[in-house]
Amino acid sequence: xxxxxxxxxxxxxxxxxxxxxxxxxxxxxxxxxxxxxxxxxxxxxxxxxxxxxxxxxxxxxxxxxxxxxxxxxxxxxxxxxxxxxxxxxxxxxxxxxxxxxxxxxxxxxxxxxxxxxxxxxxxxxxxxxxxxxxxxxxxxxxxxxxxxxxxxxxxxxxxxxxxxxxxxxxxxxxxxxxxxxxxxxxxxxxxxxxxxxxxxxxxxxxxxxxxxxxxxxxxxxxxxxxxxxxxxxxxxxxxxxxxxxxxxxxxxxxxxxxxxxx
Amino acid sequence: xxxxxxxxxxxxxxxxxxxxxxxxxxxxxxxxxxxxxxxxxxxxxxxxxxxxxxxxxxxxxxxxxxxxxxxxxxxxxxxxxxxxxxxxxxxxxxxxxxxxxxxxxxxxxxxxxxxxxxxxxxxxxxxxxxxxxxxxxxxxxxxxxxxxxxxxxxxxxxxxxxxxxxxxxxxxxxxxxxxxxxxxxxxxxxxxxxxxxxxxxxxxxxxxxxxxxxxxxxxxxxxxxxxxxxxxxxxxxxxxxxxxxxxxxxxxxxxxxxxxxxxxxxxxxxxxx
Numbered sequence: 001x002x003x004x005x006x007x008x009x010x011x012x013x014x015x016x017x018x019x020x021x022x023x024x025x026x027x028x029x030x031x032x033x034x035x036x037x038x039x040x041x042x043x044x045x046x047x048x049x050x051x052x053x054x055x056x057x058x059x060x061x062x063x064x065x066x067x068x069x070x071x072x073x074x075x076x077x078x079x080x081x082x083x084x085x086x087x088x089x090x091x092x093x094x095x096x097x098x099x100x101x102x103x104x105x106x107x108x109x110x111x112x113x114x115x116x117x118x119x120x121x122x123x124x125x126x127x128x129x130x131x132x133x134x135x136x137x138x139x140x141x142x143x144x145x146x147x148x149x150x151x152x153x154x155x156x157x158x159x160x161x162x163x164x165x166x167x168x169x170x171x172x173x174x175x176x177x178x179x180x181x182x183x184x185x186x187x188x189x190x191x192x193x194x195x196x197x198x199x200x201x202x203x204x205x206x207x208x209x210x211x212x213x214x215x216x217x218x219x220x221x222x223x224x225x226x227x228x229x230x231x232x233x234x235x236x237x238x239x240x241x242x243x244x245x246x247x248x249x250x251x252x253x254x255x256x257x258x259x260x261x262x
Numbered sequence: 263x264x265x266x267x268x269x270x271x272x273x274x275x276x277x278x279x280x281x282x283x284x285x286x287x288x289x290x291x292x293x294x295x296x297x298x299x300x301x302x303x304x305x306x307x308x309x310x311x312x313x314x315x316x317x318x319x320x321x322x323x324x325x326x327x328x329x330x331x332x333x334x335x336x337x338x339x340x341x342x343x344x345x346x347x348x349x350x351x352x353x354x355x356x357x358x359x360x361x362x363x364x365x366x367x368x369x370x371x372x373x374x375x376x377x378x379x380x381x382x383x384x385x386x387x388x389x390x391x392x393x394x395x396x397x398x399x400x401x402x403x404x405x406x407x408x409x410x411x412x413x414x415x416x417x418x419x420x421x422x423x424x425x426x427x428x429x430x431x432x433x434x435x436x437x438x439x440x441x442x443x444x445x446x447x448x449x450x451x452x453x454x455x456x457x458x459x460x461x462x463x464x465x466x467x468x469x470x471x472x473x474x475x476x477x478x479x480x481x482x483x484x485x486x487x488x489x490x491x492x493x494x495x496x497x498x499x500x501x502x503x504x505x506x507x508x509x510x511x512x513x514x515x516x517x518x519x520x521x522x523x524x525x526x527x528x529x530x531x532x533x534x535x
Contacts, residue, residue, distance in 0.1 A: 004382035005374075011385050065281045068274040080278075082517060087285050089513040091466045093482050094502045097489065098288040101295065101499075108291055142285055171266060192373070200375020202469060207489070217377045224381055224473070234385065237378045244375070 012234035022231065030235035040219065040236065044243065047215040050130055051198035054137040055191050061138070062145035062190065063183075070153035081150070088143035096204050099136040103127040103208065128210025136204050141197075145190040152186025153179070188255050192248055199244050216240050289506065296499035314500040321497065327484035331465055334396055334480055338403040339461035345404070346411025346456055347449075353412075354419040371406045379405065380473040387474070395476045402470035407460040414459060418452025451519045458516035462509055481505070 012030055014022040034040055069080045087095065102108045103126040110122040126132065156179065164174040202217035209215065216236065223233030299311035318324060353365060371379060383402050384394075392398065426448070430440040468482040475483055485501065488494045 004379065004386045007386040007389060008378075008382040011389075061281070064274055065278050068278045072271045072274055082514075083282060084285065086510060086513060087289060089462055089466075090289065090506050090509045091482065091502070093466070093468050093485060094292060094506065095289055097485075097498075097502070098291050100489075101291050102288055139284070139288060142281075171270075196373050197375055200377045202377050217375070220377055220381060221473075224384065230385065233381060237381055241374065241378055 008234045009238060011231050012238055014231040016229050016231055030232045031239065033232060034235045034239045040216075043214065043216045043219055044240065046130065047199050047217075047240070048243070048247070050133050050137070050213075050215060051195050051201075053134050054141065054198050055195045057134065057138045058141050058145045058194055059149070059187060059190050062142060063149055063187070066146050066149040066153055066186075067179075070150055070156075081147075084146050085143050092140060093203060095140045096136055096207050099132070099139065100127070100207050103132055103135075127208055128213060130209070130213045132208040132210075133204050133213045133215070136208050137198050137201065140204070141194045144193050148189035148193065149183060149186040152183045152189075156182045184255060184258075188252060192252065195248065196244055199240065292499050292506065293503035296496065296503045298496070300496075314496040317497045318500045318504075324481075324484060324501065327479050327481045330396055330478060331481040334400045334403060334471070335461045335464040337400045338407055338464040339457045341400075342404045342407035342411045342460045343415075343453060343456045345408050346415045346460075347453065349408070349412045350415035350419050354416055355424075368412060369409045372409050376406070376469045377473075380470050383470075384473055393476070394474055395478065396480075398474040399471050399480060400464075402474050403464040403467055406467070406470070407463055410463060411456040411460050414456045415449065415452045418449045455516045455519045458512050458519070462512050462516070466505075466509065 011022070013027060015027055015029065016022055065084070069077060073080055100107070104110070105122050105124065105127070107126070109126060110119075113119045114122065160178060160182075161174060164178045165171075169177060199215075200217050201215065202221060205213050205215040205218055209218075220233050220237050220240075223229045223236065227233070296314055297310050297312070299313070349365075349368060353361065380402060383398070383405070387394065387398050387401075426444055427440055430444045431437075435443065466482060468486065471480040471483050472486065479487065481501075485498055488498045
């Protein structure tokens with residue numbers, strides 16, 4: 001597991017001189033470029049923005065459902081859990097492709113609205129932009145958010161809730177002062193599990209992103225294929241891995257601090 | 263108070279139903295259009311047809327891709343489950359020095375974006391003079407499947423009473439026979455679940471198969487190549503519908519195996535990892 005990453009690390013200090021031939025004398029040039037070129041900076045920021053939004057949307061949408069299953073479903077909890085986990089195991093490519101079918105120029109939304117007479121021309125703003133990427137990713141990763149949040153809610157001792165009520169908390173206050181802090185580990189786990197893979201997602205931006213929705217994975221792929229600058233691709237990969245790791249660590253640390261004070 | 267509870271329950275219940283509909287509806291568009299008698303994927307529907315399924319069945323390249331995916335999937339499932347058994351056994355049974363970092367490294371593929379792993383493997387394989395093809399795809403798949411296999415198997419090994427093994431030793435069995443006659447039957451449901459899950463992951467996996475493959479594609483890469491040609495789309499939809507049904511079936515089977523005797527909290531811990 002470590003060896004491929006180390007090989008990549010080594011290569012990131014080389015220079016490409018021709019097809020599969022490298023100057024191995026060691027240079028920081030690739031990292032300087034990865035960090036300073038405007039195009040890379042735009043793509044880094046866009047990737048982080050898209051995954052940040054996706055993570056937020058997914059967690060916010062999943063929380064009420066997890067809450068419902070944990071606190072209101074009495075029997076058949078497992079049926080609900082299987083129902084919401086099942087889509088996760090079906091083909092990722094197909095789930096993303098489904099959104100292309102829905103949002104596309106001749107897609108389900110446009111052709112449906114046209115045949116109903118609501119619009120005359122297809123709407124072009126539906127697809128090939130960052131919003132389409134966020135919508136698609138939010139749907140594709142929904143399941144991953146539900147489970148950790150559900151587990152952390154399910155673990156909450158019900159007598160703690162009764163105690164809060166007995167001590168005079170309204171249901172509203174109780175939710176914010178007891179339930180939410182106790183559910184924080186689950187929310188944290190869900191956020192990390194969604195944020196990391198979506199930053200590096202390749203399929204979704206390629207299918208529904210268009211040139212405005214390209215993300216860092218597209219440039220990595222480009223450097224390793226038509227761009228044929230492998231060392232630069234390696235440097236960009238490792239830089240994005242590091243940025244993600246630092247962000248996740250900072251996020252986890254501040255969330256812990258926050259819950260510790262409560 | 264009680265009325266509030268009822269109201270909240272009703273609102274949340276409605277939300278839950280809408281949410282599940284939102285999860286499933288987009289995916290259901292694929293089978294819907296696969297029965298549509300038109301080359302364009304758009305409303306209004308033209309009428310029912312099975313011709314896209316016939317087109318799909320007649321496609322030779324698709325058969326090859328399917329066979330490739332099956333080969334890679336079965337190899338991946340077998341090897342990563344064996345590695346998972348060894349890993350899970352080592353972690354749950356013995357306390358080894360440096361165990362935590364090692365497990366951390368094994369679990370690393372879960373938190374490194376897949377494209378970076380794929381590129382790192384690509385560099386390694388080509389620098390070592392290896393060639394791309396089904397073998398390199400399987401190697402990549404094993405790397406990402408071992409953590410899943412280990413987690414599934416660990417919950418099984420942990421739920422297993424060690425005194426049974428001790429009893430077997432006391433009754434004169436050696437380690438090999440104890441494993442074979444006591445441990446193995448007990449963890450069998452976990453092993454079957456691990457085989458099915460790793461197979462499903464490998465079968466659906468696209469990134470590794472795309473970058474580590476040669477011109478001989480697996481099924482997801484084959485589909486990806488077809489997506490560029492609008493003429494071929496309905497055939498892809500028919501194929502997609504079949505794959506969806508097959509994946510759902512395999513996953514339900516795996517769930518059923520894993521849930522036998524494994525309690526609910528273990529399921530949750532598995533997901534959190």
